Amino acid sequence: MSAALLEVSDLSVGYRSAGGMQLAVDGVSFRVDRGGSLGLVGESGCGKTTIGMALMRLLASNAEIVSGQIRFEGQDLAALSDVQMRQIRWRRISMIFQAAMNALNPVHRVRDQIAEAIVVHEPNLSRHAVEHRIHSLFELVRIPQARLQDYPHQFSGGMRQRVIIAMALACNPSLIIADEPTTALDVIVQDQILKAIGTFQREMNLGMIFISHDLAVVADVCTHIGVMHAGRMVEMGLREEVLGCPGHPYTKMLVGALLTLSDAPADLSDSARAFSVNGPVSPDGCPQRVICPDATDACRREVAEWTELSATHRVRCRNAGKGS
Numbered sequence: 001m002s003a004a005l006l007e008v009s010d011l012s013v014g015y016r017s018a019g020g021m022q023l024a025v026d027g028v029s030f031r032v033d034r035g036g037s038l039g040l041v042g043e044s045g046c047g048k049t050t051i052g053m054a055l056m057r058l059l060a061s062n063a064e065i066v067s068g069q070i071r072f073e074g075q076d077l078a079a080l081s082d083v084q085m086r087q088i089r090w091r092r093i094s095m096i097f098q099a100a101m102n103a104l105n106p107v108h109r110v111r112d113q114i115a116e117a118i119v120v121h122e123p124n125l126s127r128h129a130v131e132h133r134i135h136s137l138f139e140l141v142r143i144p145q146a147r148l149q150d151y152p153h154q155f156s157g158g159m160r161q162r163v164i165i166a167m168a169l170a171c172n173p174s175l176i177i178a179d180e181p182t183t184a185l186d187v188i189v190q191d192q193i194l195k196a197i198g199t200f201q202r203e204m205n206l207g208m209i210f211i212s213h214d215l216a217v218v219a220d221v222c223t224h225i226g227v228m229h230a231g232r233m234v235e236m237g238l239r240e241e242v243l244g245c246p247g248h249p250y251t252k253m254l255v256g257a258l259l260t261l262s263d264a265p266a267d268l269s270d271s272a273r274a275f276s277v278n279g280p281v282s283p284d285g286c287p288q289r290v291i292c293p294d295a296t297d298a299c300r301r302e303v304a305e306w307t308e309l310s311a312t313h314r315v316r317c318r319n320a321g322k323g324s
């Protein structure tokens with residue numbers, strides 16, 4: 001197997017508070033290859049954004065990488081100095097934040113904001129090269145060149161989000177982290193942006209981590225899916241494996257909701273709520289232990305180790321692969 005673009009091993013991240021350190025991410029491992037796309041899916045509070053921020057080394061001041069390794073292009077990011085990390089952040093790894101379109105500066109033309117994003121990180125680039133890069137980026141995110149001189153308020157929400165995507169791609173990164181990039185948009189624009197993201201990811205052969213609470217969205221753009229629950233990764237596999245043969249009860253609920261959504265079953269919200277045992281990492285046992293019909297004493301004591309369902313599909317559940 002060739003070297004991964006990104007390899008995260010046993011990553012744990014905690015937040016300090018008056019009550020002590022509370023883990024938000026517990027022992028998470030995954031890899032992303034050049035040109036590969038991994039969707040991280042799970043409910044609000046399960047630790048997805050914390051992982052993204054840890055990869056960017058932009059964690060809140062009360063947060064700490066408690067353990068684990070983040071190997072990116074052969075370097076351990078967790079061990080780099082701030083100066084070394086500044087050479088990587090935005091240039092080699094870039095991130096699109098939730099509702100970032102509102103972060104554009106209203107008094108500057110979009111062209112100038114993209115130019116600044118390029119020049120800050122690549123000050124030696126000629127004016128001609130910067131201009132060329134801006135034009136290629138606009139082409140990539142499908143914004144007409146004629147709009148370059150416009151101000152953000154002259155753009156629709158979807159177009160502003162495209163500008164943000166262009167800025168995230170400004171320095172030709174090899175890995176992009178997209179954190180709920182379409183959540184603030186209506187469904188039609190969301191679909192257009194997802195298509196644009198899929199296109200540039202393939203055209204630029206980028207590695208991508210796509211964070212969302214919505215399995216349908218993740219399944220739309222990613223070849224691999226990692227399901228997170230209460231700070232832990234509970235299932236990881238190819239999209240077809242996770243959707244077609246989910247092994248963890250939480251994934252089964254997500255997939256079930258996806259498949260039956262069009263039928264709008266009366267009990268959907270109840271079953272979803274029943275499995276919504278999320279939030280920070282619980283110190284003992286599987287978070288599903290109270291509601292899982294197959295929970296054993298061992299599940300009540302501690303979270304299961306990984307079970308391999310295939311070379312590419314693994315699940316953290318004692319009952320995985322035993323039939324449902």
Ligand SMILES: Nc1ncnc2c1ncn2[C@@H]1O[C@H](COP(=O)(O)OP(=O)(O)OP(=O)(O)O)[C@@H](O)[C@H]1O
Nearest residue numbers: 015024043044045046047048049050051060279280
């Ligand atoms: N600065 C902070 N201080 C203390 N706890 C925090 C801080 N930021 C996040 N947390 C906690 O860490 C856990 C994980 O949060 P995180 O934002 O990573 O989850 P998420 O899955 O990305 O959710 P969302 O989709 O709502 O952003 C949550 O319990 C959250 O309350």
